[in-house]
Amino acid sequence: MTRxxxxxxxxxxxAGSSLARRLEVVRRHLGRALTEAPAGPDGSRSLISLCAGDGRDVLPVLARHAAGRQVRAVLxxxxPELAGRARSAAGRLGLAGVDVRTGDAGLADVYxxxxxxxxxxxxxxxxxxSREDVSRTIAALPALSAAGGFVIWTRGRGTQDTDPSMAIRAGLREHGFAEIAFEEPADARFRVGMHRLIAAPVPARRLSGERLFAFA
Ligand SMILES: C[S@@+](CC[C@H](N)C(=O)[O-])C[C@H]1O[C@@H](n2cnc3c(N)ncnc32)[C@H](O)[C@@H]1O
Structure with a gap:
């Protein structure tokens, strides 16, 4: 059954729910990434959000960050309902550089x-x-990221013996990312990571026609 x-x-x-708390952490990391990410030659920065939901982790941060209005973002x-909400929120916030695409983020061609x-x-x-799709998606990130760019990710702790976020951290390391932040509150089951590409980026065209994941 789909969720x-x-x-x-x-x-x-x-207020105070695990998701509300996670949101604060993600927004804080995004604010930091916007401050520290290298800008492109024209001074702007770009952002891609996979499975963006209603965009609340990104849009208010872009609206209030000093560099946020220059960001070209693809969500x-x-x-369609959630994408529509994100589009409306971007409009309300006057974020002209935000492009919300109603589409399958498992297909790299979408963004x-x-x-x-x-x-x-x-x-x-x-x-x-699936675990295979997690690996495939992590392996694709050097082709989606600019040199020195950031990846912000989340994972629930789950109920398994081994915390699944450990494999994500190891995978990112293996694919050329340095860990900038990792938060695992003792009283919550969410984890939020922020990694930075320190290896040479891979040409994005390598992902053309690729499917990275499908929701299980
Ligand atoms: C757990 S929610 C996360 C939403 C948002 N990233 C956040 O953290 O608030 C997962 C989202 O993925 C969307 N989704 C599921 N499969 C997708 C796919 N193949 N492509 C794009 N979005 C997808 C769902 O509609 C849902 O909004």
Missing amino acids: DWLRWHEDYDT AELD LDAAPAHVVMVCGVFGNI
Whole structure:
């Protein structure tokens, strides 16, 4: 059965919920990434958000960060209602550089024209796809990221013996990323990581026609 992602988003509105707390961490990391990511030759930065939901982790940060309005952002979200909410929010916030695409973020072609990006958001994705797809998506990140660009990701702790975020951290390291931050609150089951590409980026066109993941 597919999850009700509209319902899932409602937990954001419960003050103190795990999701509301996670949101604060993700937004804080994004603010830092926007400050520290190298800008492109024209001074702007670009961002790709995979499975963007209603965009609340990205849009308010772009609206209030000094460099946020110059960011060219592509948000890819499959659900038309959530994509519509993100589009409306971007409009309300006057974020002209935000392009919300209603599409399958598992297909790299949906956002490949926005790569290489200074920030890639992979929030609420890794816990919903197979281990093979997690590996494939991590392996694709050097082709989506600009040199020195950031990846911000989340993973739930789950109920397994081994915390699945450990494999994500190891995979990112293996693919040329340095860990900048990793938060695992003792009283919550979410984990938020921020990594930076320190290896040479890989040409984005390598991902043309590739499927990175499908929600399980
Ligand atoms: C766990 S939520 C995360 C939303 C957002 N990234 C956040 O952290 O608030 C997962 C989102 O992925 C979307 N989704 C599921 N499969 C997708 C796909 N193949 N392509 C794009 N979005 C997808 C769902 O509609 C849902 O909005």
